[in-house]
Amino acid sequence: MKALEKLDSHLQSRLTDLNKLKEKQKIIGYTAGGYFPEELALACNAIPVCFIQAGNNNILRDAGAYVCRWFDPFWRSQIGYLTSGRDPYYNIADLIVVPITDNHVRVFSNTLGYYTPEKESFVFGVPHVKDKLALEYYHKGIIRLRKKLEEFTGSEITDDKLRQSIALCNRERELFRKISLMRKSGSSSISSKDFIKLNHASFLADKEFMIEILEMYMQEAGETAPRTESGTALLFTGSTIARDDYKVMDIIEESGGNIIIEEFAEGIRPYWNSVNTEGSLMKNLAESYFMDRVCAGWFRPGTERLNFLIRLAKDYNTDGLIWYHLMFRESYKVESHFFPDMLKKETGIPMFVLESEYDDMEKGPMRTRIETFLETIKR
């Protein structure tokens, strides 16, 4: 598709472009998880970029000097990229914002403060329960963030600028939502890999350009003939789907699976809800980013997310669910033991669990498991 080609070309020159833009604008790097409201950075004329690169086992060796092996490989990768400088987005960021969602992110933020003190950072906590007090805590966190960004950029975040930024981000969320819904039939030409790549690109690309690309992509996808053979319809879920961690998706596709909907805490932009542009904008941001979005696996109780998965499986009429979590991501690992029974009882569909440490050696056994799982569904 032309939209994807145009996007690739934008990303190829993105670092060069950012280096030029850096002379006049601040670049705000932030960690994955969806709790950093990009609107705040955009409203003070800064450029948000999310650190979403991972999937390569080599970087874990670099991280080994700072963190033990028994740790989520995505966050170990971030520690590796941060300390080695092998992800240029870490080098280009003027400020690094870390919304602390769980222990893995906390360790990353400790590394950031301890081993790279020359990098300016801002850390705020994200509670694990959705209630009034937790919302208030998150709200206060993003108010502190707003103040930090205003001081750091020297640009006041006015209500008008914030409203414009929210409208821009709402448009992006709306387009992702529409593209996702286009796949409901199971025969859409939109592949999951394209959808996820669009998500990953949206964490790095210029916001207005990204919106243009999404509009163009949606139009092209609408004009493309549907697939003649749709394959086994799958819901793909887990803790993290990083930029360049496409191994599992490739194997699923090559084995005749067709992922038609995904849910990931890190790597997919929460796109189901929009932020209200009326009333207190900061409260609206807190409501949307903390309360309205589907929570991650480390929240308690975890039932909200699991019920959401059951709803997605039903709404998208999927034949099976592939659960892909990273090694040492305990909350997901625990759920992966009891959720298959819940899912089977509610939807009748089977679930299959895969675990990864970004190791190439995993490919062979993963292929065997995926092929067998798809074969058992087909029958």
Add this chain to the structure above:
Amino acid sequence: MLVAGIDIGAATAKAVILKDSRIIGHAVRPVGYDVKIAANEVSREALQDANLSISMDDLDFIVSTGYARESIGFAQKTATEIICHAKGAHFMIPTTRFIIDMGGQDSKAIEVDSEGNVINFTMNDKCAAGTGRFMEVMAHILQVESMTDMGPIALESNDPCRISSTCTVFAETEVVVLRAEGKERKDLIAGVHKAAASRVFAMASGLKCEPDAVFTGGVAKNTGMKKFLENEFKTEFLVPDEPQIIGALGAALIAQTHAGK
């Protein structure tokens, strides 16, 4: 109808020649360094065992399975070893409902229906605990000629040593320490079996182990392991004749269903 199934596993290559649902030849050999050579050699030996002076090209259909299934150029179709073990075990023992397969590098637990179709399954992660490789390493340390020969020695023990580590490397250290403490060899060997069986039991804990339970793979030749698995699962395990070729047999059975099409 003459078909073949080729199973290129981590340690051994296996081939089965099937004529009208009857095994007429089979072979097993180490894989070595080249999977293609192993596939050619094991096929040639299986044809020889079947007293056939033909080449693989003359067969009606060939299915490959195992880790290197995609690399076997002369196979018309591939199938996963899990599907093949289910088919093969069901062919040998039609009442099969649950299978433990312990191969060279991995172990699997498979639930099957009355037709030999896979209902549910699980496989070990990238860890040698509970596999043939684990048993081979232990046989080497305890100076037993082969992994299979350890079985009868393990059965002599009334007091298996406790080996708590599930990692092959750490378990090796534990065995070395226990040996230094003067533990009897038969108790050490029994402890190794118990540790491997308990690892497989933990792996299969999410599956229903209903009779008839069948034990396949190269490790199924070890009588001690059968007993220790039975102790863990609290059920009898049936071992088919030639348990090592069950995957290749399943592949040949799949070949048979495709040959007529």
